[in-house]
Amino acid sequence: QQQVKQSPQSLIVQKGGISIINCAYENTAFDYFPWYQQFPGKGPALLIAIRPDVSEKKEGRFTISFNKSAKQFSLHIMDSQPGDSATYFCAAMGGRFRGSYIPTFGRGTSLIVHP
Amino acid sequence: EAEVAQSPRYKITEKSQAVAFWCDPISGHATLYWYRQILGQGPELLVQFQDESVVDDSQLPKDRFSAERLKGVDSTLKIQPAELGDSAMYLCASSLASWVRGRPRNTGELFFGEGSRLTVL
Secondary structure, three states: OOOEEEEOOEEEEEOOOOEEEEEEEOOOOEEEEEEEEEOOOOOOEEEEEEOOOOOEEEEOOEEEEEEOOOOEEEEEEOOOOHHHOEEEEEEEEEOOEOOEOOOEEOOOEEEEEEO | OOOOEEEOOEEEEOOOOOEEEEEEOOOOOOEEEEEEEOOOOOOEEEEEEEOOEEEEOOOOOOOOEEEEOOOOOOEEEEEOOOOHHHOEEEEEEEEOEEEEOOEEEEOOOOEEOOOEEEEEO
Protein backbone atom coordinates (compact mmCIF):
# COMPACT_ATOMS: atom_id res chain seq x y z
CA GLN A 1 0.00 0.00 0.00
CA GLN A 2 1.51 3.28 -1.12
CA GLN A 3 0.64 5.80 1.54
CA VAL A 4 2.34 8.75 -0.18
CA LYS A 5 1.83 9.24 -3.90
CA GLN A 6 4.25 11.53 -5.70
CA SER A 7 4.11 13.02 -9.19
CA PRO A 8 5.52 13.54 -11.71
CA GLN A 9 8.10 10.79 -11.89
CA SER A 10 10.41 13.03 -13.90
CA LEU A 11 10.51 16.73 -14.67
CA ILE A 12 12.56 18.83 -17.05
CA VAL A 13 12.60 22.61 -16.75
CA GLN A 14 14.66 25.43 -18.15
CA LYS A 15 16.96 27.50 -15.98
CA GLY A 16 14.94 30.23 -14.30
CA GLY A 17 11.69 28.32 -14.54
CA ILE A 18 9.43 27.01 -11.77
CA SER A 19 9.58 23.34 -10.80
CA ILE A 20 6.48 21.89 -9.14
CA ILE A 21 6.28 18.46 -7.54
CA ASN A 22 3.10 17.16 -5.99
CA CYS A 23 2.35 14.64 -3.28
CA ALA A 24 -0.82 13.18 -1.84
CA TYR A 25 -1.23 11.18 1.33
CA GLU A 26 -3.93 8.99 2.80
CA ASN A 27 -3.20 8.61 6.48
CA THR A 28 -4.68 11.49 8.49
CA ALA A 29 -2.36 10.62 11.37
CA PHE A 30 0.55 12.09 9.43
CA ASP A 31 1.57 15.42 10.95
CA TYR A 32 5.00 16.20 9.54
CA PHE A 33 5.78 16.51 5.84
CA PRO A 34 9.43 16.84 4.83
CA TRP A 35 11.00 17.05 1.40
CA TYR A 36 14.34 15.42 0.77
CA GLN A 37 16.84 16.10 -1.99
CA GLN A 38 19.13 13.34 -3.24
CA PHE A 39 22.10 13.72 -5.55
CA PRO A 40 23.51 10.64 -7.36
CA GLY A 41 25.57 8.45 -5.07
CA LYS A 42 24.51 10.31 -1.95
CA GLY A 43 21.92 9.75 0.72
CA PRO A 44 18.84 11.99 0.84
CA ALA A 45 19.18 15.27 2.72
CA LEU A 46 16.39 17.30 4.29
CA LEU A 47 15.45 20.27 2.14
CA ILE A 48 12.37 21.78 3.79
CA ALA A 49 9.50 20.55 5.93
CA ILE A 50 6.04 21.64 7.03
CA ARG A 51 3.53 20.78 9.72
CA PRO A 52 -0.22 20.88 8.97
CA ASP A 53 -0.90 23.91 11.14
CA VAL A 54 0.33 26.17 8.31
CA SER A 55 -0.61 26.24 4.62
CA GLU A 56 2.72 27.42 3.26
CA LYS A 57 6.37 27.53 4.20
CA LYS A 58 9.08 29.28 2.26
CA GLU A 59 12.84 28.97 2.54
CA GLY A 60 14.74 30.86 -0.12
CA ARG A 61 13.69 29.57 -3.53
CA PHE A 62 11.88 26.55 -2.05
CA THR A 63 8.24 26.67 -0.97
CA ILE A 64 5.93 23.99 0.37
CA SER A 65 2.21 24.47 -0.16
CA PHE A 66 -0.03 22.34 2.06
CA ASN A 67 -3.73 21.57 1.63
CA LYS A 68 -4.93 19.66 4.66
CA SER A 69 -8.49 19.10 3.45
CA ALA A 70 -7.30 17.64 0.16
CA LYS A 71 -4.47 15.76 1.87
CA GLN A 72 -2.02 17.15 -0.65
CA PHE A 73 1.23 19.07 -0.50
CA SER A 74 3.62 20.32 -3.11
CA LEU A 75 7.15 21.62 -3.52
CA HIS A 76 7.77 24.69 -5.65
CA ILE A 77 11.29 25.58 -6.73
CA MET A 78 11.42 29.14 -8.01
CA ASP A 79 14.13 30.33 -10.41
CA SER A 80 15.28 26.72 -10.91
CA GLN A 81 19.03 26.30 -11.39
CA PRO A 82 21.10 23.49 -12.95
CA GLY A 83 22.46 22.77 -9.45
CA ASP A 84 18.91 21.87 -8.40
CA SER A 85 19.05 18.83 -10.70
CA ALA A 86 18.50 15.93 -8.33
CA THR A 87 15.85 13.49 -7.18
CA TYR A 88 13.29 14.91 -4.78
CA PHE A 89 11.31 12.81 -2.33
CA CYS A 90 8.32 13.87 -0.35
CA ALA A 91 7.68 12.09 2.91
CA ALA A 92 5.08 11.93 5.61
CA MET A 93 5.51 11.08 9.25
CA GLY A 94 3.14 10.50 12.11
CA GLY A 95 1.62 7.90 14.31
CA ARG A 96 3.09 7.25 17.70
CA PHE A 97 4.74 4.00 18.57
CA ARG A 98 6.67 4.37 21.74
CA GLY A 99 7.01 8.04 20.82
CA SER A 100 8.72 7.62 17.46
CA TYR A 101 7.57 8.63 14.01
CA ILE A 102 7.45 6.12 11.18
CA PRO A 103 8.47 7.99 8.02
CA THR A 104 6.98 7.01 4.65
CA PHE A 105 8.53 8.22 1.39
CA GLY A 106 7.09 8.90 -2.05
CA ARG A 107 8.64 7.25 -5.10
CA GLY A 108 10.66 10.34 -6.02
CA THR A 109 10.84 12.88 -8.85
CA SER A 110 13.91 13.19 -11.01
CA LEU A 111 14.38 16.88 -11.78
CA ILE A 112 16.62 18.08 -14.59
CA VAL A 113 17.20 21.79 -15.02
CA HIS A 114 18.66 22.72 -18.39
CA PRO A 115 21.07 25.67 -18.49
CA GLU B 1 29.77 18.48 10.82
CA ALA B 2 28.48 15.22 12.30
CA GLU B 3 27.57 12.55 9.78
CA VAL B 4 26.03 9.11 9.65
CA ALA B 5 28.76 6.66 8.71
CA GLN B 6 28.06 3.55 6.67
CA SER B 7 30.25 0.76 5.38
CA PRO B 8 30.98 -0.72 2.99
CA ARG B 9 30.04 1.83 0.31
CA TYR B 10 29.87 -0.89 -2.32
CA LYS B 11 29.43 -4.64 -2.02
CA ILE B 12 29.29 -7.21 -4.80
CA THR B 13 28.35 -10.71 -3.76
CA GLU B 14 27.07 -13.89 -5.27
CA LYS B 15 23.62 -15.27 -4.71
CA SER B 16 23.30 -17.31 -1.50
CA GLN B 17 26.24 -15.60 0.19
CA ALA B 18 25.98 -13.65 3.41
CA VAL B 19 26.45 -9.88 3.50
CA ALA B 20 26.54 -7.37 6.33
CA PHE B 21 26.26 -3.60 6.48
CA TRP B 22 27.32 -1.37 9.33
CA CYS B 23 26.00 2.01 10.41
CA ASP B 24 27.25 4.48 12.99
CA PRO B 25 24.63 7.20 13.61
CA ILE B 26 25.25 10.76 14.69
CA SER B 27 26.31 10.83 18.31
CA GLY B 28 23.35 11.19 20.63
CA HIS B 29 20.72 10.19 18.08
CA ALA B 30 18.47 7.65 19.72
CA THR B 31 16.49 6.69 16.63
CA LEU B 32 18.10 4.69 13.84
CA TYR B 33 16.52 3.55 10.60
CA TRP B 34 17.52 1.09 7.88
CA TYR B 35 15.98 1.79 4.48
CA ARG B 36 16.25 -0.06 1.19
CA GLN B 37 16.18 1.99 -1.98
CA ILE B 38 15.77 0.25 -5.31
CA LEU B 39 17.05 2.27 -8.27
CA GLY B 40 14.45 4.78 -9.37
CA GLN B 41 12.27 4.37 -6.30
CA GLY B 42 11.90 5.96 -2.90
CA PRO B 43 13.43 4.57 0.27
CA GLU B 44 11.43 1.81 1.94
CA LEU B 45 11.72 1.31 5.67
CA LEU B 46 13.14 -2.04 6.73
CA VAL B 47 13.59 -1.51 10.45
CA GLN B 48 13.52 1.29 13.01
CA PHE B 49 15.28 1.28 16.37
CA GLN B 50 14.69 3.52 19.36
CA ASP B 51 17.88 3.08 21.38
CA GLU B 52 18.46 -0.68 21.36
CA SER B 53 14.79 -1.62 20.91
CA VAL B 54 13.09 -2.39 17.62
CA VAL B 55 10.21 0.02 17.01
CA ASP B 56 9.07 -1.36 13.65
CA ASP B 57 10.40 -4.27 11.62
CA SER B 58 7.16 -5.20 9.89
CA GLN B 59 8.72 -4.77 6.41
CA LEU B 60 11.91 -6.66 7.20
CA PRO B 61 12.03 -10.06 5.42
CA LYS B 62 12.91 -11.91 8.56
CA ASP B 63 13.63 -15.21 6.86
CA ARG B 64 16.83 -13.72 5.45
CA PHE B 65 17.32 -10.27 6.97
CA SER B 66 18.33 -9.45 10.51
CA ALA B 67 19.23 -6.20 12.23
CA GLU B 68 20.65 -5.41 15.61
CA ARG B 69 21.68 -2.40 17.66
CA LEU B 70 22.99 -4.12 20.75
CA LYS B 71 24.29 -1.13 22.70
CA GLY B 72 21.90 1.42 21.25
CA VAL B 73 24.63 3.08 19.21
CA ASP B 74 25.88 1.49 15.98
CA SER B 75 23.87 -1.05 14.06
CA THR B 76 24.38 -3.99 11.71
CA LEU B 77 22.06 -5.19 8.96
CA LYS B 78 22.67 -8.70 7.71
CA ILE B 79 21.33 -10.61 4.72
CA GLN B 80 21.74 -14.36 4.57
CA PRO B 81 21.40 -15.78 2.00
CA ALA B 82 21.46 -12.92 -0.49
CA GLU B 83 19.12 -13.12 -3.47
CA LEU B 84 19.22 -11.35 -6.84
CA GLY B 85 16.29 -9.15 -5.83
CA ASP B 86 18.25 -7.78 -2.88
CA SER B 87 20.36 -5.62 -5.18
CA ALA B 88 19.70 -2.10 -3.97
CA MET B 89 21.07 0.80 -1.97
CA TYR B 90 20.83 0.25 1.77
CA LEU B 91 20.51 3.53 3.58
CA CYS B 92 20.96 4.16 7.27
CA ALA B 93 19.48 7.24 8.90
CA SER B 94 19.34 8.61 12.40
CA SER B 95 17.31 11.24 14.18
CA LEU B 96 17.30 12.99 17.51
CA ALA B 97 14.51 12.07 19.85
CA SER B 98 13.42 14.99 21.98
CA TRP B 99 11.41 14.71 25.15
CA VAL B 100 8.03 16.37 25.61
CA ARG B 101 6.20 16.03 28.91
CA GLY B 102 8.30 13.06 29.83
CA ARG B 103 7.66 11.22 26.59
CA PRO B 104 10.11 10.79 23.72
CA ARG B 105 9.19 12.61 20.54
CA ASN B 106 11.02 12.46 17.26
CA THR B 107 11.95 15.85 15.85
CA GLY B 108 11.20 14.57 12.37
CA GLU B 109 14.49 15.29 10.61
CA LEU B 110 16.32 12.21 9.42
CA PHE B 111 20.03 12.41 8.69
CA PHE B 112 21.06 9.86 6.07
CA GLY B 113 24.38 8.22 5.43
CA GLU B 114 25.72 7.85 1.91
CA GLY B 115 24.43 4.32 1.70
CA SER B 116 25.80 0.88 0.87
CA ARG B 117 25.17 -0.24 -2.67
CA LEU B 118 24.68 -4.00 -2.93
CA THR B 119 24.92 -5.93 -6.17
CA VAL B 120 23.99 -9.60 -6.07
CA LEU B 121 25.20 -11.67 -9.01
